[in-house]
Amino acid sequence: MNEFLQHSYGYMWLILALPIAAFGVMFGVTYENRRLSAWIGIIAALVADLVSIWVLLAELARPQHLQQGLGIFTDFITFADFHLTLGILADPLAAMMVVVVCSVSFLIQLYSLEYMRGEEGFVRYYAFISLFTFSMLLLVLSPNFFQTYIGWELVGVCSYLLIGHYFKKASAAAAAKKAFLVTRLGDFPFLVGIGYIFFRFHDLDFFSLASHHVYTAGLVGTSGLFVMGMLVFSGAVGKSAQFPLHVWLPDAMEGPTPISALIHAATMVAAGVYLVARAYDLFAASPAALAMIATIGAVTSLMAAIWAVGQDDIKRIVAYSTISHLGLMMFGLGVGAYSAAVFHLFTHAWFKALLFLAAGSVIHAVHTQDIWEMGGLGRRMRWTTIATLVGCVSAAGIFPLAGFWSKDGIMSGVFAMNNPAFIVVAMLITFFSALYTFRLFFVVFTGETAKRRAFDPKRIHENGPYILAPLAVLAVMAAVAGLWGSPLFGHEGFGNFIFYGQKPVVEPDNIPAIAFSLTFALLGVVVAALFYYPPLKRFSAASFNRRFPYAYAWSHNKGYFDEVYRSMFVGLALVGGRAVEWVDKHLVDGFVDGLADGYSLGARYLRRLQTGRVQAYAGGVFVGVLVVAVLAMLLGSNGALASIGGPR
């Protein structure tokens, strides 16, 4: 059996090869055949998924931590003593992530068969999903910063292409561009950071950087390490939509909903968290960097959770929820709860993909994204409702579903820091998470169906099997995936599989942390019910908003970040551009045109003597050469005149 598992490493290249091959075949061969193309993508993802599960099982049987990381390497660029390699890395972290990427990719492609049926650009959509899957896997399996950066940029482009799927819609095209540019704002310091690492250590390989303990060897001072860490972290801030670069993710909801589930919930946005986990040696070497990560994560998580409460668009609520959870993971990594944060990355992928696909199922049925135009869907879409409920309970971190187990680990880590500010923020995050999650659930699925124009509640019906089957699988995962990190698995659990350092850190369960976090989560659910669940309704959201207009406006308008950024960055860029243009036109060219006027005057004069422009040119050259020659003779050696004068 063990030998059978060991064989899996030899087939890892398939995980990368299948999706990119599917992309090539779809664009090159089967572009006209919609059904066949879709199935090529689905089968490719499925086989890649099976191989990745095989690898994960092998890793579970005998974890090869980064120190013994298995790599299949090839030289990409090599000259002098400069080597850049590409490779495939197999270690528990990568194996876990690959399974998530392949599974979600497979499920959303299945889902899209029904969701995207009859849409324009159907094959293009599937092809780009395969390209994205390949790029994401390239990033996850990367053994060094160089390949990580390649995957990093490629997933960004795929995200651009897929957000802009409905490119005829101006808002979709704008959102695609915004997503790419805002993340690139984070990427450029990341690139500089890679340069810094290479400059100091002449190495970009995770394995050898870690095994040589370069960060703690004193080659770089404390402030240097902090700067290095922050430069790399900037990339993660952009990609994982952390404050202050979080503004692109809600707009990215312009893309088709399955894309939001795949790219903007389960995989690509998690790449930032993955990068921090992957390069954790770098951050662990600088306490200041860790503190910064924790702070940014906490701030992001709390703000996004509050903003989620003020949104009316079902996808945007889930998007802010994603930002909040990503912030929570960063928070966890920052406080040193490494395994718990990575575990949250794992569970979050399932329940957030589930919530997005469930939202998609609703949107597909009612053709609106405004939660106030929904309501009472519980009776008409039974399966979707159950799936959403599982997702909501899991996302709110309520015992015993997946979200609870991972969140409780992060909370334990936060409590262990003994920082009261962190603890208060963590509790608030928990409270607001439960509040916005169940607000969504109550408003959409309970009560009476909203009345609106051209809307017949009787025509709303449950979706077909291609939509429900992925929902079912994800619901099961969102329910039980957390058990891996529960006492049920004990020493075989997640924390013993993926951890930072030489051996797993055995952390005693922090009972107050779990008790507090569970209490605040339940409090959030209760408050949501008091506001939005008709049988229990005691308060009106409308009157609350009238009472506290500023609080509501701040939440509803997402803290006004978009407005501020638009005027600041876009304004600055355009003003800068115009200024530069003005200087070119009036100062540089003004000077040049002055010269040119003089010159063409001369040229016109010459033309009068001769004819045609070439002669004028020749004249110019002649005069120029004469002047230059005289100068040369003056500056030249003593023998200059003589040597020009004749042959020696």
Added chain:
Amino acid sequence: MTLHMLVTVAAAVNNITGATAPPATSSAPQFLVSVIVWFPLLGALVVMLLPNRGEQDHGNIRNAALFFTAIPLVVAFLANFSTWTELGVAYSGGFKFEENYKWLGAFGAQYHVGLDGISLPLVWLSTILFFVAVLASMGQKKRVKEYFVLLLVLDVGVTGVFTAMDLFLFFIFWEIELIPMFLLILIWGGPRRSYAAWKFLLFTIGASAFLLLGILILYFKAGGTTFDMQTLSQAKLAPELAAVLFWLFFACFAIKLPAFPLHTWLPDAHVEAPTPVSVLLAGILLKMGGYGIIRICVGFFPGAVQKYSLAILTFAVVSILWGSFAALVQDDMKRLVAYSSVAHMGFVLLGVAALNTIALNGAVLQLFAHGLITGCLFLLVGLIYDRTHTRSIKELGGLAQKTPYLAVAWVVAAFASAGLPGFIGFIAEFEIFIGSFSAHKVGTFLAVFGVVLSAGYLLWMLERVFFGALKEAWHKLKDPGPLELGYMVGMLTLVFLFGVAPKVLTQLINYGLAPLTSRIPGGGA
């Protein structure tokens, strides 16, 4: 495992072919470089003799031009493949395919040409782009004969500059390039062609004056006996003199590159030039500036480059940011691409300022990469202009609905230009950044900000031209035909292939640079 095996097999095959190939030096024809350089001149003579009356004759002229640019293209690539051991694996620096004949013995000027790892990629680039430029000129109706004659003469000048090993010859070729380019803009250009052409001429003549002055001073100070570039590069000069010479040469090449503040001729020249001429102008002619800086400024005066590296860095960073900011606000697509060229050529300067093996490698690669990619962008602007008769971004909109193939090509080219991995530009920029960081921290940081801006102006342009609602005026727009799509696919394929397999080029360039970097004080590490 299988992947590993594949790699091993590929390496083995490489070794076998390498081992069985005949020793190249002995079998390589000794007139190969001259064929590449002078064949287009022969073409120009043939075209001149062809009758020029009706459409039939024009067709013949076009085909002749195509033939006389295709042959150098094939030969230039043979220069590698027939001698794989020389330039691929076992090539380890220095010039190959040298031809050295007595010419103006009185001055010590020789007809001395050859190829090394720096010039070969640029010769490849120019033969590719001239061939494509002729393909893109198939629709030229105005004074067809003169047009192709000038294009072919231009070819001679450009390939000559890249292959010359004698400074006097270098200067001659440098000057040969001027007249055809001037006339191509002046006669076949847009409404303000006269202004643009004269501006181009004024700047370039100014550049030539610096070049000539530099060459003469160097010649006399080094003894006045030879123009041989390898000899002159070793000449023992006082540091002050080297500094003066460096600035003279640098001034010339910076105008050509162009670097801020000597760049304003470029946008005007591009806007007025016909599409194929724009392709050549951005694709090759700017590269002469970059090539000169690396071959002569770095090759001859490494000490001075090192001494003034902060100044070069400043030019680099300002050019990158200046060009990028200016590109953001352009409405004319050609002006936008032209300003992006200023920014991208700034990266070459950044690599030079760093003066180490990795960054210089990136700088040469950037010349090659930018030549192909910007060539694509100008061709694509031309394809839009042919159909809509406008280049104004404001007037266009939603074109992707009517011209999906053109839109795909544009998106690919734009991302290649923005430095996306998978395309050759990324490799060049990555090498430059990595290398540059070890020399200049803050400068590199500012320069890397350029990649955000480049994504900004390119994606913003894509959005406004191709996406959103289709404007009323463009409802009858059609995708390009097979010829246009053919050369676009060909060019983009090259951009992609070199992007996923850059090893061949980086290795080659490294061997070409080795003699230069070994002379950098401090070893260029």
